Amino acid sequence: MSCIGLDVETTGIDWSDSLRTVQFGCGELAVVLDAASPLHRYAAAEVLSRADVWFTAHNAAFDIGHLHRAGLIDYRELWSRTVDTIILLRLLHPGDAWSRPAHGLKAATEQWCGQGASSADAKDALKALWRENKWRKESDGWKNTPVDAEPYILYGAADVFDGSLLCATLLPLAAELIGGAVIAREHRVQMLCHGMTLRGLRVDVEAAAQDAEATAELVEVLRADIADQFGLENPNSGKQLTAWFAARGVELPDTKADTIKALDLDGEAAELRDMLLKLRATSKEGATYLRKLSSASTDSDGITRLHPSIGALNARTGRFSITGPSMQNFPPSLRKYVLAEPGHVLVDADFSAVEVRLAAALAGDEALAGVFRRGEDPYLVVAGAIWGVNESTPPDLRKMRRSASKPVLLGHIYGRGPNSLAKSLGIEKNEAKALQSKMNELFPTLPAYVARARHSTAAGLTATRLPSGRVVQVHPREQYTASVNSTVQGAGRDLLVDALLALDDLGYGERVWLPIHDEWIVQVPEEEAEKACADLSRVMTTELRGVPITADAEVIGSHWRKA
Structure with a gap:
């Protein structure tokens, strides 16, 4: 199967950034279309809508997401005819807990295709243009470079050249070594995860902003108290902390929270430890989560939502990863700000001792x-x-x-x-x-x-x-810690995938809300909550080699909380 390379350029990488160009190409021919031109947009939509044409993109969720939001094509339709080369790479070389696999487009093209990536030279030329214009931040370059500037056009073309070459190399190899059924399954999974990102999570932004302000004030109070009581001007300085504890006979191998928490301390050393851990936890809540919640963007329907990225194969075991922010590590005290849509409730089911x-x-x-x-x-x-x-x-x-x-x-x-x-x-x-x-x-x-x-x-x-047919890897250096863990964690992830696909078959594809560790959360109208509980329990109850796998579902309400 041959695929046309597909890529987009945007004003940046944030959710609120917009589409600038759409590129198609393969071999030595590429077409770069200006998304601001009605004629070019029409041409792009015509190409994308052709049912007989397959595309390839690297990290396709980014490209498909912008094309969907620009109204050029529905994301599910485009995913059904797209080969994502980053999925192929993660299936062929997921990572072995020791070495870092080459999953970037440039590095992967060089490694797998036996020749230099076109995008390498093109990016250098584009950066030179940014330097000439004194655009020191990449965000300024992406936003301000004229779409008809030659380095910008060549950069867009280079990505589709590399992408189509990489796909032509990886697809037959993955089909032989991993199998077409696994490839199709993982593309469907990523499409469903992408839908969760596009739909987003409703946020009580006003309440979160008030809490963010109060948390910032508390951080300053804690910093001042530490400075007054213990003479530490900068509690974030590892050098100052190490010196302070050393002066009291305590040697710190490092200043990580787990290390400090495990120390057997008393007196003022214990007091500082407790205040320091509280400061770090409070700072993390404010900087990582409350700031993200309070700055969430308003969607076209007037509702403020988070749109975290959900990766179905980002971890080496295939476990789901969520960033922007990390919802798996979301503090329980802040979940009250993440809400179901009006008139809906959240239903949760968690595997038992999986x-x-x-x-x-x-x-x-x-x-x-x-x-x-x-x-x-x-x-x-x-x-x-x-x-x-x-x-x-x-x-x-x-x-x-x-x-x-x-x-x-x-x-x-x-x-x-x-x-x-x-x-x-x-x-x-x-x-x-x-x-x-x-x-x-x-x-x-x-x-x-x-x-x-x-x-x-x-x-x-x-x-x-x-x-499932998927492969996990372990480096010999990691045999003691990762040999069994990788297999168990990977198999657990695939059980979640089985449940997700079964939910999609039952019509819940557009209602799946988030994967959190070993659980699925779906969002349904209030009057359908009982049926959703029954369906969720059923699809997550199975067996593996004669061992029963069970899960119980529960309605968790109109806002996110622990069931």
């Missing part, structure tokens, strides 16, 4: 699989085997032991060492070893699975094909 279920299936551990077939709680089973927890155990102790069993069971699944387990539970190494011996008796097949995965990676078998 990592443990997947490990049981992939390892073929019948003892662990039996726990799920009997409908038992795996963490309570572990707590019972280790600490004798049962139905007569006091509720508070039962809850505490169940919580403590999580790192024990997950450590057993991922081959965690006794030192790490001891540190996690606050116990001695010999106690951790005793716990691991009990786990080996309880679920005996898992250790062999972990060892086999590590030995295979060390021997050079660095790629593992998942049940």
Whole structure:
């Protein structure tokens, strides 16, 4: 199959930026169209609408999104006839937890096509034009360069030359090594994720702006208090922090939050630690999230929305990633500002203990699989085997032991060492070893699975094909930490994908709101909430190699919160 290269240039990379040019091309011929010209827009729309023409773009969501918003073509229609070369790259070389794969257009063309990328020289010429005009920021260059300037036209043409060449190289290779069904599936998934971005998330911008202002004031108060009480003029300075703690006999290996939080401190050192962590958390809420919420753009219907980018293959395991902002790490205290559309509610369903279920299936551990077939709680089973927890155990102790069993069971699944387990539970190494011996008796097949995965990676078998047909990679240097984790995380992601495609088949494609970790959130009219709960539970309930995978749905209301 041959594809025409497709690319757009815009006034910038923010959601509010607009379309400037549309490029088509392949081989040595390219056409650059001015989006401000009615005649050129008509020509672009005519080409895009041809049902017999396939296109290729690199990071197609960017190009398709601008073409959709400019009214030139519906995004679903264009996705159905587009090959995204970044999807092909991420399927062929997802990353191995050690080396950085070449997923950029220029680097990928050079690596896979055996020749220099046209876009490299074209970008250099464009930057020279920016320097001549004293446009020091790229955003100024993209916005101000005349669309008929030769370097600008050549730059647009170069991208479609490289894109079409890269597609011609990668597509047959991916079809042979990965399979056409996987390629088609991942394009459909990215199309559905792109729809979530385009629809956006409604924001209570006024309330968020008020909170942003109050948070900024609190940050200044905390900084002043730290300066007054501890003499630290700049609490963000690693050098000042290291010197302050060293003067009190505390050596800091680094100034990361986890490092500081783990220190056994007392007196003023503990006071500073607590105030510093509060300052960092408050600053992050204000700078990363509240600022983004309060500056969200107003859409054409007059409603203010966030439009975060959702990547279906950005992580090396394929786990969904969300940026602009990171919705997976969104502070629970700020979720109240993210709302369903008027008259709608959010419905959520989360896989239950999915990592443990997947490990049981992939390892073929019948003892662990039996726990799920009997409908038992795996963490309570572990707590019972280790600490004798049962139905007569006091509720508070039962809850505490169940919580403590999580790192024990997950450590057993991922081959965690006794030192790490001891540190996690606050116990001695010999106690951790005793716990691991009990786990080996309880679920005996898992250790062999972990060892086999590590030995295979060390021997050079660095790629593992998942049940979906997709591949995950692990570098031999990362065999101890990533061999099993990559497979389990990758398989978990593919279960989410199965559910997404099933939701689309049921007509929920335009109602899916967000993926968060192991859950899907959909947005439906209030009167359809019960039906959506039933549908969501059904599509997320399945099995893998005889191990049941379950999920329960719940209505979470008119604003985002934890179900």
